[in-house]
Amino acid sequence: MTALLKVAPALERTVLAVPSIHCAGCMSKIERGLGARLGIASARVNLSARSVTVEHDSSLDAHDLVHALAELGYEAQARRDELAPRLSAARPLLAPLAVAGFAAMNVMLLSVSVWSGAGGSTRDLFHWISAAIAVPAIGYAGQPFFRSAWKAVRHGSTNMDVPISLGVLIATGLSLYETVRHGEHAWFDGALMLLTFLLIGRVLDAMMRDRARAGVDALLSQAAQGAMVVGANGGLTWIEASKLMPGLIMRVAAGERLAADGEIVAGASRFDQSLLTGESAPIPLHTGDPALAGTLNLEAPVDVRVSHAGHDTTLAEIARLMEASTQSRSRYVRIADRAARLYAPAVHSLAALTVVGWLIAGASLYQALVTGVAVLIITCPCALGLAVPVAQVVASGALMRAGIMVKDGSALERLAGVDRALLDKTGTLTLGRPLPDPAALLALAPDEAAVAIALASHSRHPLSRALGAALAKWNLAAAPLKDVSESAGEGVFARWQGLEVSLSRPQGGGATMAAALRIQGRPVRLIPFSDRLRPDCTAALTQLDRLGVECSILSGDRPAAVGEIALQTGLTAQANARPAEKQALVARLRASGRKVLVVGDGLNDGPALAAADASMAPGSASDVGLQAADLVFVQDSLIALPRAVRAARRTMVVVRQNFALAIGYNLLAVPLAMAGLVTPLVAAVAMSASSLIVVANSLRLASAAK
Amino acid sequence: MTVLLLLIPAALAIGGLGLAAFFWALRNGQFEDPDGNAARILIEDDE
Numbered sequence: 001m002t003a004l005l006k007v008a009p010a011l012e013r014t015v016l017a018v019p020s021i022h023c024a025g026c027m028s029k030i031e032r033g034l035g036a037r038l039g040i041a042s043a044r045v046n047l048s049a050r051s052v053t054v055e056h057d058s059s060l061d062a063h064d065l066v067h068a069l070a071e072l073g074y075e076a077q078a079r080r081d082e083l084a085p086r087l088s089a090a091r092p093l094l095a096p097l098a099v100a101g102f103a104a105m106n107v108m109l110l111s112v113s114v115w116s117g118a119g120g121s122t123r124d125l126f127h128w129i130s131a132a133i134a135v136p137a138i139g140y141a142g143q144p145f146f147r148s149a150w151k152a153v154r155h156g157s158t159n160m161d162v163p164i165s166l167g168v169l170i171a172t173g174l175s176l177y178e179t180v181r182h183g184e185h186a187w188f189d190g191a192l193m194l195l196t197f198l199l200i201g202r203v204l205d206a207m208m209r210d211r212a213r214a215g216v217d218a219l220l221s222q223a224a225q226g227a228m229v230v231g232a233n234g235g236l237t238w239i240e241a242s243k244l245m246p247g248l249i250m251r252v253a254a255g256e257r258l259a260a261d262g263e264i265v266a267g268a269s270r271f272d273q274s275l276l277t278g279e280s281a282p283i284p285l286h287t288g289d290p291a292l293a294g295t296l297n298l299e300a301p302v303d304v305r306v307s308h309a310g311h312d313t314t315l316a317e318i319a320r321l322m323e324a325s326t327q328s329r330s331r332y333v334r335i336a337d338r339a340a341r342l343y344a345p346a347v348h349s350l351a352a353l354t355v356v357g358w359l360i361a362g363a364s365l366y367q368a369l370v371t372g373v374a375v376l377i378i379t380c381p382c383a384l385g386l387a388v389p390v391a392q393v394v395a396s397g398a399l400m401r402a403g404i405m406v407k408d409g410s411a412l413e414r415l416a417g418v419d420r421a422l423l424d425k426t427g428t429l430t431l432g433r434p435l436p437d438p439a440a441l442l443a444l445a446p447d448e449a450a451v452a453i454a455l456a457s458h459s460r461h462p463l464s465r466a467l468g469a470a471l472a473k474w475n476l477a478a479a480p481l482k483d484v485s486e487s488a489g490e491g492v493f494a495r496w497q498g499l500e501v502s503l504s505r506p507q508g509g510g511a512t513m514a515a516a517l518r519i520q521g522r523p524v525r526l527i528p529f530s531d532r533l534r535p536d537c538t539a540a541l542t543q544l545d546r547l548g549v550e551c552s553i554l555s556g557d558r559p560a561a562v563g564e565i566a567l568q569t570g571l572t573a574q575a576n577a578r579p580a581e582k583q584a585l586v587a588r589l590r591a592s593g594r595k596v597l598v599v600g601d602g603l604n605d606g607p608a609l610a611a612a613d614a615s616m617a618p619g620s621a622s623d624v625g626l627q628a629a630d631l632v633f634v635q636d637s638l639i640a641l642p643r644a645v646r647a648a649r650r651t652m653v654v655v656r657q658n659f660a661l662a663i664g665y666n667l668l669a670v671p672l673a674m675a676g677l678v679t680p681l682v683a684a685v686a687m688s689a690s691s692l693i694v695v696a697n698s699l700r701l702a703s704a705a706k
Numbered sequence: 707m708t709v710l711l712l713l714i715p716a717a718l719a720i721g722g723l724g725l726a727a728f729f730w731a732l733r734n735g736q737f738e739d740p741d742g743n744a745a746r747i748l749i750e751d752d753e
Contacts, residue, residue, distance in 0.1 A: 024748035047742030095732055102725045106718060122710075129714065 011041055011055045014062050018069060018076045021050050026074070033072040034065075052076070063226070063238055089206035096141035097199040103137030104192035108684075111189040115681045127179040127186045134188035138172050141195050144202065160340035160385065163347050167380040168194060174373050190377055190683045197691050198385040205389040205409050227252065227259040230303060244309040252297045252304055260309040261293050267302035271295045294603070298461075318579050321607035322628060334410050335652075336388045339659060343384065351375040354674045371676045378673040378683055379666055383690040387658035390698040395651040395705075402705035403635040404644050411630030413655075415614040415648035417595045419548055421641070422586065422608070424600035425555035425565050425573075429537060431636060432601060432620055434463060434513055434529035436470050444517075444525060447479065452517050452527075454478035455492045455503040463515050463529055464492070464503065491515075533568060534638040541569060543642035547649075549597065554582055556604045582608035599641065601625045616644065647704040654701055658694045665690040 021027065027045040030052055034043035041055040054065055062078035069076040110126040118126060142165070149161035168191045175186040226240040227250035236251060241259040244250070249265060252258055270282040273295045282298050285291055291304055293313035308314075351372045358368035389409065396406035406412060426432050444452065453476055456468035481494040481501070491504025499520040506516040506526055517525040544551055553573035555562045566573035577585070582598075586608050589596045598605065598612035602625060609615035609628040617629035626632055633640035669686050672678050678686075731737065 024745040027742065027745060028749040045742060046739040047745055048739045091732075091737065094737070095729065098725060098728045102721055106721055109717070110714075133718075 010058065012058055014054050014056065014065055014078060016052045016054065016062070016065055016069065016076045016078055017050060018045075018052055018074050019050050020074050021045060021047060021052075030069065030072060030074065034068060037068055040068075090203050093144060093199060093203045093206055096144060097196070097203055099137050100141035100192060100195040100199055103133050103141070104189065104196045107134050107189045107192055111186075111680065111684070114186075123184075124179075124182055127175075127188075130186060130188045131176060131179050134192055135172065135176070138168060138191060138195065141192075141199065142168055145195075145198070158341065158344045159337055160344070163340075163344045163376070164194070164198060164380060164385070166348075167191075167376045170373050171377045174370065185680050187373075187377060187680050187683065190680055190687065193684060193687060194377075194380050194382055197382050197687070201385045201389040204393045207393075241309070244306050246306050246309060248306045250304045250306060251301060253301045257296050258291055258293050258304065260304075260306045261313045262291055262304040262306045262308075264289050264291055265303050265305045267300055269300040269302050270298045272298055315603075318603060318606055318624075321580060321583055322610045322624075334388070335413055335655060336384070339384065347376070347379045350379070350670060350674070357674070358676070367676075371674065374676070374678045374683070375670060375673040378669045378678055378686060380687075382687050383662035383665060383694045384659065386691055386694050387662055387698075388655055390695050391651055391654045391658060391701060394698050394701040395647055395654075398702055398705040399631075399644060399647055402640075402643060403633060404640050404647075404705065405632045405634070406630070407632065408630045411614060412648040412651045414595075415597065415630065415645060416652040418597040418614055418645060418648075419550065420589055420594040421544060421549050421551045421597040421599065422554040422582075422589075422612070423551060423571070424598075424602065424605050425553055425557055425562055426531065427601035427620060428534075428599050428618060429553065429565055429569065429638070430531040430533055432531065432618075434466050435532055436463075436467050436515075437528045437530065438470075440525070440527045441470060446476065448517065448519060448522075448525060449474065450476050450479040451481075451496055451501050451519060452503060452525075454481050454496075455484075455494060455501065455517075458484050458494070459486055459492045459503070463513065466529065467503075467515065467527065533565070534636055536637045536639045537569060540638040540641050541571070543639070544645065547642060547645055549645060554585060554598075554600075554608070556582070556602070579604045579607045583611045586611045597645075600629075614648075616641065643705055647701075650704045651701060654698055658697055661693055661697060662690060665693075 018030070021030065027047060030045055031043050034040050034052070034054060039057050039060045041057070043052055043054045045052050052069070056065070066076050066078065107130045110130050114123050114126055145161045145164050145168070148159065149165040152159045152162055171187040171191040175188050175191070178184070178186050226238055227244060228236045229239045229244075230249045230251055231237055239248070244260045250259065250262065264285055264287050266287060268284065268286040270284045271291060272282050273292065285302075290307070291302075292315070293308075294315040354375050355368045355372035358371050359365070363371075392406075392409050392412055395412060399406055423429055441449070449471055453468060453471040456464040456471070457478060458481075459465075479496055481496050484492065484494040486492045491502055493500070493502040493504070495501065496519070500518075501520065502516075502518045504516055504518065506514050506524075513529040515527050515529065517527060541551055551571055553562060553566055553569070553571050554577055555565075555573065555575055556577050556579075557575060559575040562573050562575035574585070582605065586596050586598060590611075590613065595613045597614045597616065598608045599616045600609055601617050601620060605617075606624045606628045609617065609625065614631070615629045616631045616633060617625040619626075619632055619634035631644055633644070665686065669678070672682070
């Protein structure tokens with residue numbers, strides 16, 4: 001294969017996941033930056049999938065492309081085959097919807113002329129044309145329903161698709177019979193309209209579900225996809241993560257993630273473990289300390305001896321925990337399906353009763369069957385099919401405008417019932433990033449601040465970046481520096497107007513985070529950093545309490561740090577909880593009958609987020625947190641929590657009203673149908689009217705997030 | 707009534723054309739990246 005490629009350099013195609021693409025600027029930067037490189041024929045960004053498809057010749061491999069993207073400023077991973085993007089749920093429904101809509105409109109046009117008095121051979125012609133359009137269209141567009149209904153029937157159960165499929169098929173069959181017999185009534189329009197309305201409901205529902213992608217995929221792509229391995233003769237070779245064996249020694253450069261668990265054998269650095277533990281402060285590790293896969297090396301290159309690789313790493317363990325909890329949640333039965341379990345048998349026995357009743361009353365078999373079919377058609381759950389999805393789509397649109405994204409249709413159903421909330425500390429109750437003490441910043445003289453901002457701009461250390469961001473609001477010009485050097489783990493050093501200046505780690509180094517600004521000949525300025533509570537934290541917790549949701553803190557951080565936050569918020573707290581313990585607590589609470597909401601951001605919260613009845617994550621969360629959570633709120637304020645709960649409860653009120661409306665419509669229409677008074681015209685009007693009422697009622701949710 | 711023989715096929719053909727165009731778009735990846743297509747309009751092509 002490779003030999004062949006060397007003879008004739010054919011183009012290869014590589015797909016890379018680039019999670020940080022978010023705007024048109026990123027797209028053009030990547031496409032142009034990559035396109036200008038030697039060996040790359042074309043690069044195309046897919047913003048929805050956050051990926052880049054690159055066509056390149058065989059002189060490049062995925063590792064080179066990741067490097068090229070890193071030079072452009074984007075962290076990327078080659079996408080593995082098993083992580084290929086899932087098929088969208090809405091896509092396969094679009095074609096049936098288009099066909100059903102097209103056919104329904106054309107058949108309706110013909111039906112209107114029949115209703116308005118076309119008779120004789122014209123009516124027959126129109127019926128035949130309708131049949132020619134409707135039968136293939138129903139055969140194609142009805143497949144999603146037929147398949148699902150057949151699956152349910154084969155397993156001896158029933159769902160909403162069973163009455164739908166029966167109604168549509170029987171209506172089509174009867175209409176064909178009527179057409180052949182030159183009869184008066186054909187129901188093609190009703191059957192097609194029903195399919196169109198229901199497919200609209202399904203597409204809306206599927207589009208919401210598409211936004212929810214499985215968390216496990218993202219989790220696995222967080223691990224570095226390979227490592228530089230130090231060979232016996234000191235040479236370095238790149239080895240893929242799946243081929244790493246315990247005992248090999250990896251050299252991990254600053255800014256790289258570890259591909260496997262291991263023990264540091266040479267060097268010392270600080271590691272960002274926030275992905276795994278939720279601990280926000282970087283952890284210093286030295287020779288002999290264990291380092292975990294998925295953690296980010298911040299400062300200096302280290303050599304790590306692999307102890308566990310691939311499926312044995314802590315990261316893979318968390319992925320397994322999440323997968324298990326996701327399965328347990330999928331057993332949740334959505335309210336629409338619960339309604340169908342009652343609805344379908346009721347409708348079918350009513351139709352059977354009608355046939356029997358008319359036969360007893362002395363009608364012909366044909367007449368009895370036609371009336372029974374009319375009952376089935378009129379009770380086809382058109383409004384029921386729209387009752388839930390439309391309400392949820394309108395409510396999630398309102399929430400999205402308020403900065404809360406609903407990723408799963410059933411999330412609002414589950415969130416509405418919540419009566420217990422577990423909140424993570426770092427990144428959830430707090431902002432999750434160190435902020436410089438404002439009082440210490442105000443104490444700086446203007447020229448000192450200018451030096452500080454200049455020094456901070458030369459470092460990528462989290463404290464430097466936070467300081468730079470805070471001082472940027474002051475609109476200061478950075479002081480001109482000379483001889484700037486950054487010493488990993490120490491700080492930034494430079495000369496300013498002939499004076500030695502530095503922004504560095506304070507001496508002594510107590511428990512608190514701080515940076516020291518030194519300017520030769522002046523006193524040292526100490527700038528303390530701390531993580532702060534989110535704005536409106538107290539108000540949000542009070543509102544949750546008023547909504548009957550009991551809150552407590554569940555954190556993986558140290559007891560001292562958790563205790564401080566517990567004191568400030570007045571909540572009970574549990575510290576030092578590992579991912580599996582968090583998940584176990586959620587399971588215990590659920591077993592005791594509570595409906596649990598988990599709010600968290602880190603990878604360590606992933607299993608708990610997936611196990612809870614409903615889950616939320618802040619927009620700053622790790623990919624895994626974002627993907628595992630049902631709802632994501634993007635603003636800093638914690639008021640999003642009570643707002644989402646209130647909106648979810650209002651949505652469920654409207655959904656129940658919609659069910660009541662749909663059933664009320666049936667109470668009116670079914671007696672008419674049983675009496676044999678329903679014509680195709682009445683059915684079409686009743687169906688559209690009930691659907692419109694349900695949609696109009698759902699639109700009231702447009703203000704649900706206020 | 708003979709006008710119907712012309713108008714009904716014409717209406718169906720025009721509708722069918724729209725349907726065919728939609729299917730073409732679906733097959734050719736026009737719905738692959740809705741977010742990206744919305745953003746792409748902001749990219750200046752000054753090359």
